[in-house]
Amino acid sequence: MASAEQLAAFPLFSGLTQAQQELVAGSAARDVVFAAGATLMGEGDAAAGCWLIRLGQVAVGTQVPGRGLVVVQTLGPGDVLGWSWLVPPHRWHYTATAKTEVSSIELDTGQLRSLAEADPALGFPLALGFIEIVVARLQNTRSRLLDLYGSPRER
Amino acid sequence: MNAEPMRPVPYRVAARHSETHDSVSLRLEPVESALPAFLPGQFTMLFKQGVGEVAISVSGDPSIRDGSLTQTIRDVGAVSRALTKTEPGGVVGVRGPFGTCWDLEAGAGHDLVIVAGGIGLAPLRPVLLGALARRSDFGRVVLIAGARAPQEFLYRDQLAGWMADPLLEVHLTIDLPASGWDGQVGFVTEPLARLDLDPARTTAYLCGPEPMLRFAADVLLRKQVGARAIQVSLERNMQCGIGLCGHCQLGPLLVCRDGPVVDYARVRDLLATREL
Numbered sequence: 280m281a282s283a284e285q286l287a288a289f290p291l292f293s294g295l296t297q298a299q300q301e302l303v304a305g306s307a308a309r310d311v312v313f314a315a316g317a318t319l320m321g322e323g324d325a326a327a328g329c330w331l332i333r334l335g336q337v338a339v340g341t342q343v344p345g346r347g348l349v350v351v352q353t354l355g356p357g358d359v360l361g362w363s364w365l366v367p368p369h370r371w372h373y374t375a376t377a378k379t380e381v382s383s384i385e386l387d388t389g390q391l392r393s394l395a396e397a398d399p400a401l402g403f404p405l406a407l408g409f410i411e412i413v414v415a416r417l418q419n420t421r422s423r424l425l426d427l428y429g430s431p432r433e434r
Numbered sequence: 435m436n437a438e439p440m441r442p443v444p445y446r447v448a449a450r451h452s453e454t455h456d457s458v459s460l461r462l463e464p465v466e467s468a469l470p471a472f473l474p475g476q477f478t479m480l481f482k483q484g485v486g487e488v489a490i491s492v493s494g495d496p497s498i499r500d501g502s503l504t505q506t507i508r509d510v511g512a513v514s515r516a517l518t519k520t521e522p523g524g525v526v527g528v529r530g531p532f533g534t535c536w537d538l539e540a541g542a543g544h545d546l547v548i549v550a551g552g553i554g555l556a557p558l559r560p561v562l563l564g565a566l567a568r569r570s571d572f573g574r575v576v577l578i579a580g581a582r583a584p585q586e587f588l589y590r591d592q593l594a595g596w597m598a599d600p601l602l603e604v605h606l607t608i609d610l611p612a613s614g615w616d617g618q619v620g621f622v623t624e625p626l627a628r629l630d631l632d633p634a635r636t637t638a639y640l641c642g643p644e645p646m647l648r649f650a651a652d653v654l655l656r657k658q659v660g661a662r663a664i665q666v667s668l669e670r671n672m673q674c675g676i677g678l679c680g681h682c683q684l685g686p687l688l689v690c691r692d693g694p695v696v697d698y699a700r701v702r703d704l705l706a707t708r709e710l
Contacts, residue, residue: 336618340611349611353618357628378616415627418649422621423609427643428552428582430456431510 281308281384289331289384291359291412294404302401307390313377319360320371326363329388332356335381339373348374352416359412364388439676442481442527443469445503447520453588456509457553458518459493461502462528468501469528473535474560475667475695479675480505481527482520486513489672489690491557492531496564503528506556506588532675534695536561536665541637544663545573547629549622549650551580551642555588557667557694558641562596569601576603576629580622580642583608584615622646626653633658640698641667648705651698661699668693668701685710 283300286292286308292300311330313319319330322341330337337360340350351373354360360383363371395402445462452458472478472492481487488511494504509515520526538561546565550558565575577596581587587606597604605625607618618625622642636659640647647666654664670682670689677691685704687693704710 338619346613349613350615350619351611352620352624353607355618355625355628357630419621419624422623422645422649425645426582426609427646428580428586428609430508432456 280305281310285310285333285384286331289357289359291331291405291408294408295401299401303386303391303394307387307394308384309387311383311385313381313383315377315379315381317377317381319375319377319381320373322371322374324371326361326369326371327388329359329361329364329386329391330381331384331386332358332360333382333384335383336378337375337381338378339375341373348376352420353378359409361388362409362413364392365409439529439532440674442479442487442529443467444525445528447522447524447526448502450520450522453506453590454586456518457506457588459504459506459588460517460520460526461494461504462526463502465525469503469530471499472496472503472531472560474538474564475536475557476531476533477557477672477675477690477694478503478505478528478530478532479672480507480513480517481529482513482516483525483527485516487527487529487673488513488517489532489675490514490517491667491694493556493559496560497567506553508553529675532672532690534693536564536639536667536695538564540663540665541565541639542571543573544635544637545631546575547578547626547631547636547638547654548576549578549626549638549640549642549646551622551646552582552586553588554640554642554646554667555579558639559589559592561639566601573635574603575601576605578605578607578622578625580607580609580646583610583612584617621649623649623653626650629657631657631659633660636663638664639667640664644669644705647698651702661702662697664698665695666698666701667695670694 283304337354338350339352340348343349444465448463449461477491490505493506507517509518672690673681677688682689
């Protein structure tokens with residue numbers, strides 16, 4: 280079981296009341312440690328679970344023929360991994376591997392979804408929290424698409 | 435400032451080090467008299483006989499006071515290409531140093547967050563070396579450096595040494611996935627967003643492409659770091675270097691004279707103005 284204080288350290292839960300944070304912590308969150316090299320999610324697998332990274336680094340990538348697993352992003356402390364459980368087809372789009380030992384809070388997403396559906400006052404701010412994460416991830420990806428460090432000679 | 439700021443002073447290339455496929459560092463020694471010592475963040479106008487002149491930041495160690503200059507140049511045009519191809523023994527003209535400097539004193543007692551993108555690491559290296567020279571005056575010293583690919587980081591040997599230094603926190607991150615790279619993949623804003631900062635005790639130094647400056651400054655502002663505690667180095671078309679010609683104008687600023695280093699509060703709105 281994780282504590283409400285641990286959850287409160289993540290902006291994902293900043294819109295929840297302390298009572299709601301305690302409810303999630305008590306019924307849908309637990310501490311999990313992954314050894315370096317462990318797979319947190321596999322591309323194409325059924326999506327269940329969400330990890331709040333407290334320590335360590337996670338590599339997110341996809342298999343590319345001839346190149347192996349190509350890492351498209353690394354995540355670290357404070358980041359949230361895993362939202363494909365929220366939307367169809369409920370399968371992971373990428374593979375996530377622990378680059379180092381990773382200390383995380385694992386959310387039971389089935390239970391979390393049940394709590395959110397039962398109480399929109401919990402579900403709505405939680406959904407907003409996930410949207411905030413997705414938007415930040417999108418903005419960072421767009422920044423990389425700008426290829427800002429490329430040479431003017433190549434443009 | 436030099437008494438004759440428009441007259442190039444001859445310097446001989448004493449050493450040439452290839453940093454990346456298109457960037458080199460030149461160590462320049464005065465042929466006769468040396469220019470005044472530079473301050474971290476300042477730039478010079480480098481002149482290649484028969485080709486032209488271009489503004490280049492000083493990238494060397496500010497504690498070295500032997501009259502030499504170290505400058506890192508990226509081949510992006512005719513003048514910079516000619517400079518990057520100048521071999522040891524060749525002579526170039528130098529004017530300067532010009533412009534404002536990084537305010538390291540403003541960071542005394544604070545945590546320093548240095549964010550560099552691409553060639554932006556060059557003007558920030560002196561501030562990092564300056565901080566390391568008086569390490570006990572500061573709290574954490576964090577360097578976040580971004581590049582397109584692993585082989586495009588400047589000063590790779592020095593970065594490896596800094597990563598092993600327990601007195602520094604170094605985050606290197608690349609934009610494009612690359613085989614054999616075991617570091618971080620992501621934009622510089624990502625490791626920056628992960629930092630746990632005390633906003634009242636943080637001073638930030640940013641240099642890189644202008645959108646990167648804006649995006650990184652936004653992350654710091656969201657962390658409640660004050661705009662005046664965020665110093666940025668601007669790049670414009672510097673020509674005279676002394677605020678006379680106006681080519682580097684940015685609204686009310688002449689970047690060669692009022693910059694290149696300014697606090698973000700002063701330029702935040704200017705950088706958001708189209709075509710300024």
